[in-house]
Amino acid sequence: MAATISDKAAIVGIGSTEFSKDSGRSELALAAEAVKKALDDAGLKPSDVDGLVTFTIDQNEEVDVARAVGCGNISLYARVPYGGGAATGTLLQAAMAVASGVAEVVVCYRALNGRSGQRYSAGVSGTLITGSAIHYGYYMPFGLLTPASWVAMFTRRYMHLTGCTQDALFEIAQATRDYAVRNPAAFFYQRPMTRADYDAGKKICNPLTLYDCCQESDGGCAIVVTTPERARHLKQPGVSIRGVAQCIAKDQEEMTSFYRPDIARIPEMDVAADEAYAQCGLSAKDIDAAVIYDAFTPIVLWQLESWGFCKYGEAADFVQAGNLRPNGRLPSNTHGGQLSEAYIHGVNGIVEAVRLVRGTSVNQPKKAVHHALVTSGVGVPTGGAILGRMT
Amino acid sequence: MTPAETSAFEAKIRAYVGREMGPPKRGNDDVNLAMIRHWAEVTGDENPLYTDAEFAAASSRKGIIAPPTMLGIWAMEGYPMAQGHTGKVDVQRELHNIFEAHGFTGVLGTNTITEFHRELRPGDQVISHTVIDNISAPKKTARGHGYFIETVTRFTDQHGQDVGRQVFRTLRFMPSAESVAANQAQSGGDAKLKAPTRIQSPRGHDNAWWWEAIDQGKLLIQRCKRCGTLRHPPRPMCGECQSLEWDSIESSLEGEVYSYTEVSYPKFPGYPDPLLCGLIQLKEGTRLVANIVGCVPEAVHVGMKVRGKVERVDDATVLPNFYPA
Numbered sequence: 001m002a003a004t005i006s007d008k009a010a011i012v013g014i015g016s017t018e019f020s021k022d023s024g025r026s027e028l029a030l031a032a033e034a035v036k037k038a039l040d041d042a043g044l045k046p047s048d049v050d051g052l053v054t055f056t057i058d059q060n061e062e063v064d065v066a067r068a069v070g071c072g073n074i075s076l077y078a079r080v081p082y083g084g085g086a087a088t089g090t091l092l093q094a095a096m097a098v099a100s101g102v103a104e105v106v107v108c109y110r111a112l113n114g115r116s117g118q119r120y121s122a123g124v125s126g127t128l129i130t131g132s133a134i135h136y137g138y139y140m141p142f143g144l145l146t147p148a149s150w151v152a153m154f155t156r157r158y159m160h161l162t163g164c165t166q167d168a169l170f171e172i173a174q175a176t177r178d179y180a181v182r183n184p185a186a187f188f189y190q191r192p193m194t195r196a197d198y199d200a201g202k203k204i205c206n207p208l209t210l211y212d213c214c215q216e217s218d219g220g221c222a223i224v225v226t227t228p229e230r231a232r233h234l235k236q237p238g239v240s241i242r243g244v245a246q247c248i249a250k251d252q253e254e255m256t257s258f259y260r261p262d263i264a265r266i267p268e269m270d271v272a273a274d275e276a277y278a279q280c281g282l283s284a285k286d287i288d289a290a291v292i293y294d295a296f297t298p299i300v301l302w303q304l305e306s307w308g309f310c311k312y313g314e315a316a317d318f319v320q321a322g323n324l325r326p327n328g329r330l331p332s333n334t335h336g337g338q339l340s341e342a343y344i345h346g347v348n349g350i351v352e353a354v355r356l357v358r359g360t361s362v363n364q365p366k367k368a369v370h371h372a373l374v375t376s377g378v379g380v381p382t383g384g385a386i387l388g389r390m391t
Numbered sequence: 392m393t394p395a396e397t398s399a400f401e402a403k404i405r406a407y408v409g410r411e412m413g414p415p416k417r418g419n420d421d422v423n424l425a426m427i428r429h430w431a432e433v434t435g436d437e438n439p440l441y442t443d444a445e446f447a448a449a450s451s452r453k454g455i456i457a458p459p460t461m462l463g464i465w466a467m468e469g470y471p472m473a474q475g476h477t478g479k480v481d482v483q484r485e486l487h488n489i490f491e492a493h494g495f496t497g498v499l500g501t502n503t504i505t506e507f508h509r510e511l512r513p514g515d516q517v518i519s520h521t522v523i524d525n526i527s528a529p530k531k532t533a534r535g536h537g538y539f540i541e542t543v544t545r546f547t548d549q550h551g552q553d554v555g556r557q558v559f560r561t562l563r564f565m566p567s568a569e570s571v572a573a574n575q576a577q578s579g580g581d582a583k584l585k586a587p588t589r590i591q592s593p594r595g596h597d598n599a600w601w602w603e604a605i606d607q608g609k610l611l612i613q614r615c616k617r618c619g620t621l622r623h624p625p626r627p628m629c630g631e632c633q634s635l636e637w638d639s640i641e642s643s644l645e646g647e648v649y650s651y652t653e654v655s656y657p658k659f660p661g662y663p664d665p666l667l668c669g670l671i672q673l674k675e676g677t678r679l680v681a682n683i684v685g686c687v688p689e690a691v692h693v694g695m696k697v698r699g700k701v702e703r704v705d706d707a708t709v710l711p712n713f714y715p716a
């Protein structure tokens with residue numbers, strides 16, 4: 001049964017800090033700035049906020065963000081687990097809260113010093129806690145320690161089964177790079193990449209090389225969610241949350257679901273996609289543009305299949321036909337993605353999806369964008385959201 | 392020691408409290424550029440105030456200064472003393488000899504507290520004057536039972552002005568059996584450096600048995616006692632029938648490569664290079680992650696037949712390795 005939260009909440013504000021490799025300030029400073037910018041964008045005051053949602057791995061305590069920004073009484077605070085898998089999960093929490101009346105103005109935020117502080121590329125080590133440590137214990141002694149290594153294992157299997165080649169991975173990397181070249185906020189602004197550049201990238205975990213892997217960035221992003229009624233009286237045109245869903249699918253592990261009958265796909269994203277579409281009665285043909293979580297190039301392929309833009313095993317052909325490009329079927333990651341703009345755990349992707357619907361992306365497609373898809377990190381429990389113009 | 396012996400011993404050591412280690416002593420070398428430069432090089436301190444005369448002259452210091460942390464250096468006896476070649480028995484040495492003669496053979500410098508009263512410049516003399524300031528009551532420490540000795544050194548310059556003060560705290564102790572054993576294990580009998588080893592899995596209720604079997608050279612696969620379903624990695628309940636009863640079977644170690652990657656970057660100490668990780672489909676039906684060894688990376692492919700061997704990979708680790716069959 002599809003949840004009944006479609007169009008019960010709208011995004012009315014977005015805010016980001018600059019993205020960098022060394023912010024020179026605290027994660028709390030980044031969070032506070034992003035939240036304030038999102039509220040300014042919406043034309044709301046800190047005292048209007050009564051809900052805060054973030055990632056479990058975010059280091060900024062709700063009380064600290066609320067005090068720093070000057071919020072009043074907060075009646076909803078919730079966190080979503082599993083790294084980047086939480087991105088659109090924060091929208092689900094916010095939408096449920098405003099739809100039920102538990103809160104009226106909810107800010108989702110994520111801020112990290114992901115390059116100058118703790119780097120996720122350093123992988124797991126012996127200093128993990130309890131359940132997570134036992135789990136990674138089956139991989140650490142063998143040297144399968146980093147996100148790239150886990151994703152490589154799925155990628156090799158997918159390539160073996162579908163005939164997908166490095167050409168498809170290159171196309172995903174270069175498409176985001178070409179968008180970033182025109183985005184002043186992007187790390188790779190004005191720095192295009194040729195196939196030779198790509199092929200010269202350092203070996204990471206084959207088949208993944210350097211430019212198949214996302215940035216490591218410092219920065220913060222925030223999203224303001226409120227009721228459709230209130231959204232009508234604010235500064236920006238409201239962007240409706242048409243559908244939003246998350247999923248832990250059968251036999252899922254955190255990043256290492258190696259034991260399912262088939263590992264060259266993302267069952268949890270299949271489920272979330274079906275649920276999100278069912279909520280709003282839309283399907284893949286209704287989606288005009290997308291922000292597809294791109295911590296690594298190959299994970300884009302599997303998500304295109306999950307969301308029905310192509311059949312299983314056909315994603316390589318889909319991207320190599322230029323469909324992610326400005327005039328393609330599905331202009332995607334138009335900010336440059338996490339491969340080429342910045343890695344803010346997918347929340348910069350939500351910001352971009354809102355811009356696509358508002359019509360304000362620096363790479364706004366020529367065609368009308370009625371609906372944009374945005375997804376969360378995969379390998380972990382994941383999900384996605386379908387955003388549309390408020391009617 | 393009997394209580395009588397202990398009080399006789401304590402009377403002997405306490406007689407040293409308040410005694411000077413010797414008369415005030417001028418350092419073997421006055422503050423000089425060469426020693427400053429060596430210190431800055433060894434510690435990697437690139438502050439140009441210590442080595443760049445031109446820069447230092449233009450700075451608020453109006454000339455080169457010595458790193459404050461060198462304060463104690465100027466007064467040190469130097470290498471022959473450290474090697475015990477001087478033959479001199481000063482007051483401090485006498486005190487330590489008494490400790491040693493009574494079984495307090497362990498010695499550990501625990502901490503220092505240093506105050507800096509002014510910056511030193513090339514040409515300054517440093518005169519040190521050390522007093523045995525305090526001996527603690529007997530203490531039980533993790534290293535063993537013993538006493539803390541505190542010395543206080545006052546540093547003055549050629550004008551008799553104070554330039555700094557240092558408290559140095561040392562523990563003399565009777566090494567406990569545990570600490571002797573730990574010390575031996577750590578040094579391996581000689582001073583050889585230990586090679587880094589693989590990161591180990593923590594062991595808890597649900598997985599320790601599996602790793603213990605690996606230690607014994609066996610790769611086990613957990614099996615539900617009610618429905619017979621095999622599962623890996625181990626977990627407490629059968630996902631098929633929810634039974635908590637389980638036993639295990641021993642794997643034949645025959646299988647094939649289901650997927651793989653060569654981990655090139657980053658490199659981790661204690662792991663082989665090249666590092667090949669395989670997702671191995673075992674003949675029994677379950678999969679596991681393990682290293683593929685005994686072939687070049689280019690030879691590995693999906694579907695490659697492999698045969699496993701549970702073997703020691705370093706001083707601390709036994710793992711299943713898979714070789715081309």
Ligand SMILES: [Zn+2]
Pocket residue numbers: 615616617618619620629630631632633634
């Ligand atoms: Zn069972």
